[in-house]
Structures are given as C-alpha cells and as structure tokens.
Amino acid sequence: MEARSDDVNQVVVRRRAAHVLLGPGYEAGGVDPFKVEKALGVAATNRNFNVVTTLADKWCS
Secondary structure, eight states: OGGGOOSSOEEEEETTEEEEEOOTTGGGSOSOTTOHHHHHTSOOOOOOHHHHHHHHHHHOO
C-alpha cells in the first residue's frame, strides 16, 4: 500500500490501519485516489480537520 504514495499524497500503514494522507488538490479527485480501501477489501472511515481537532480537544487536554 505504501508504494502507492506519490509526491503529493501518501499512504501510511501502521499495524492494522492504513492512512491515506491527501495533499493539496485532492478535492478534484476521488476520495481514495490510491484505491486503498478496495485493495484491502475493508470499509474505511474518514475524518476531516474539524473532527480531528474536536476529538483532540476532548481527549487530549
């Protein structure tokens, strides 16, 4: 999966999780430009900046 990374977007696999880190311009393409979800055969969840910061404020303060 990590080999699917490019200069703008990155795929990072840690233990049981695969993270697709989308860089600038991802809005113009698909949600999963690397087809990681399809390749793994599992459902994915997505978190935007607001969700991540809200969770961090609640659980990491």
